[in-house]
Amino acid sequence: MALIDVKVPDIGDFKDVAVIELLVKPGDRVAVDQSLITVESDKASMEIPSSHAGVVKELKVQLGDKVSEGSVVLTLEAEGAAAAAAPEPAPAPVAAPAVAAAVPATAPAPTPAEAPAPTVAPAVASTPAAPHQPASAPVLGLPHASPSVRKFARELGVPLAEVKGSGPKGRITLEDVQNFTKAVMAGTVQTQAQAAHAPAPAAGTGVGLDLLPWPKVDFAKFGPIERKELGRIKKISGANLMRNAVMIPAVTNHDDADITELEAFRVQLNKEHEKSGIKVTMLAFLIKACVAALKKFPEFNSSLDGDALIFKHYWHIGFAADTPNGLVVPVIKHADQKGILQISQEMAELAKKAREGKLGPADMSGATFTISSLGGIGGRYFTPIINAPEVAILGVCKSQMEPKWDGKQFVPRLMLPLSLTWDHRVIDGAAAARFNAYLGQILADFRRVLL
Numbered sequence: 001m002a003l004i005d006v007k008v009p010d011i012g013d014f015k016d017v018a019v020i021e022l023l024v025k026p027g028d029r030v031a032v033d034q035s036l037i038t039v040e041s042d043k044a045s046m047e048i049p050s051s052h053a054g055v056v057k058e059l060k061v062q063l064g065d066k067v068s069e070g071s072v073v074l075t076l077e078a079e080g081a082a083a084a085a086a087p088e089p090a091p092a093p094v095a096a097p098a099v100a101a102a103v104p105a106t107a108p109a110p111t112p113a114e115a116p117a118p119t120v121a122p123a124v125a126s127t128p129a130a131p132h133q134p135a136s137a138p139v140l141g142l143p144h145a146s147p148s149v150r151k152f153a154r155e156l157g158v159p160l161a162e163v164k165g166s167g168p169k170g171r172i173t174l175e176d177v178q179n180f181t182k183a184v185m186a187g188t189v190q191t192q193a194q195a196a197h198a199p200a201p202a203a204g205t206g207v208g209l210d211l212l213p214w215p216k217v218d219f220a221k222f223g224p225i226e227r228k229e230l231g232r233i234k235k236i237s238g239a240n241l242m243r244n245a246v247m248i249p250a251v252t253n254h255d256d257a258d259i260t261e262l263e264a265f266r267v268q269l270n271k272e273h274e275k276s277g278i279k280v281t282m283l284a285f286l287i288k289a290c291v292a293a294l295k296k297f298p299e300f301n302s303s304l305d306g307d308a309l310i311f312k313h314y315w316h317i318g319f320a321a322d323t324p325n326g327l328v329v330p331v332i333k334h335a336d337q338k339g340i341l342q343i344s345q346e347m348a349e350l351a352k353k354a355r356e357g358k359l360g361p362a363d364m365s366g367a368t369f370t371i372s373s374l375g376g377i378g379g380r381y382f383t384p385i386i387n388a389p390e391v392a393i394l395g396v397c398k399s400q401m402e403p404k405w406d407g408k409q410f411v412p413r414l415m416l417p418l419s420l421t422w423d424h425r426v427i428d429g430a431a432a433a434r435f436n437a438y439l440g441q442i443l444a445d446f447r448r449v450l451l
């Protein structure tokens with residue numbers, strides 16, 4: 001029995017690609033062509049096959065390691081003719097580009113003497129990968145699926161070992177993974193993990209969200225289309241928004257604040273400070289007014305921790321900033337200790353950093369409450385999503401002149417629409433209405449901040 005180093009074959013332009021899956025372990029018997037590891041670049045994932053048959057002696061890579069052509073994957077106690085000759089594997093054909101993986105492979109099937117071409121799948125598969133017929137059936141009952149199907153399953157959290165393959169020789173197809181997911185969502189199938197952890201449901205009670213599968217529409221049938229990947233910020237914020245929208249029982253209260261005098265004061269301040277370069281914004285006043293309301297209603301400045309509330313004795317206010325790359329939330333720290341001019345200046349600096357994509361994690365962490373202002377853009381009211389683990393968020397829209405009855409006549413007043421979304425596990429409707437009313441009083445007469 002000869003010991004053979006099984007190496008990464010020629011994988012084209014892929015260099016220093018990360019190992020994301022180990023498909024075998026020491027002691028496993030592997031066949032020629034059998035996938036040993038999965039590697040992934042930013043564009044594609046691919047399985048690295050074995051050039052020889054034999055028994056795995058030692059794995060030379062770990063999850064997260066970077067490999068390139070020639071990197072040793074494992075040592076193998078080779079069997080049969082290979083053990084006697086122990087030939088170096090012939091270079092594999094260059095890996096197909098990611099997009100080409102979606103169409104049937106045209107390369108000739110490798111012979112056992114050749115190192116087989118790695119199977120390449122798009123990092124985000126839009127169409128099912130081509131069926132790839134291995135030279136031999138998988139050994140040891142490993143889930144038998146193409147890299148794109150494995151990746152798809154990983155993204156959905158589907159345990160491939162529990163999916164029954166309907167393809168040739170039991171190969172798991174993309175449709176098998178989709179059908180398994182639908183069955184789990186519909187509650188007709190349980191994964192082993194669910195079965196192990198979920199309490200037995202009482203008869204007639206619902207389990208899970210029981211949602212319909214996402215509608216699958218071939219848009220191109222109806223007209224020309226273009227596919228663009230979401231940017232990094234959208235991907236990250238999307239996942240956070242989804243969790244917050246689903247997990248928080250959120251309610252929104254709408255109200256109006258009379259800011260006629262405050263706006264006149266703001267305009268006056270800006271005239272006085274014209275030369276300083278600092279522009280005083282309505283948002284700076286809102287931050288200060290919110291701090292006063294948060295101090296009066298401390299549960300709005302708290303976070304849920306199991307069955308307890310953590311009350312924070314600091315007031316860091318996040319504000320949503322629209323940037324070309326998506327929404328970010330920089331934070332004004334210790335807003336209670338800062339004046340309107342300082343807050344305005346810091347906000348301008350943070351908004352600039354946000355637009356230039358230069359905000360660091362410290363600029364965006366620690367908020368105890370958030371304000372999302374669409375005042376500079378327009379609209380009347382909206383329902384902002386709470387930024388967990390905060391328990392409330394204030395949405396602000398564009399102020400406008402409205403006729404208000406003063407007891408004798410209608411007078412023009414500048415009204416600011418407020419939308420306060422709050423977590424009903426922590427706050428109730430009466431407290432939210434009081435918070436909004438108090439905020440309105442402060443904004444109508446800012447001297448109240450001093451009280």
Ligand code: COA
Nearest residue numbers: 281282283320321322351372373374375376377397398399
């Ligand atoms: N009502 C009427 N006008 C308002 C207003 C309000 N509530 N708030 C601001 N404005 C006016 C300002 O006075 C300014 O007018 P001017 O140029 O004549 O002086 C104009 O709108 C633009 O204001 P802006 O410079 O954007 O300052 P801001 O303090 O209102 O906002 C940001 C700063 C960073 C918050 C803002 O640029 C932004 O990104 N907003 C979008 C936030 C968002 O997308 N939220 C939604 C999350 S779902």
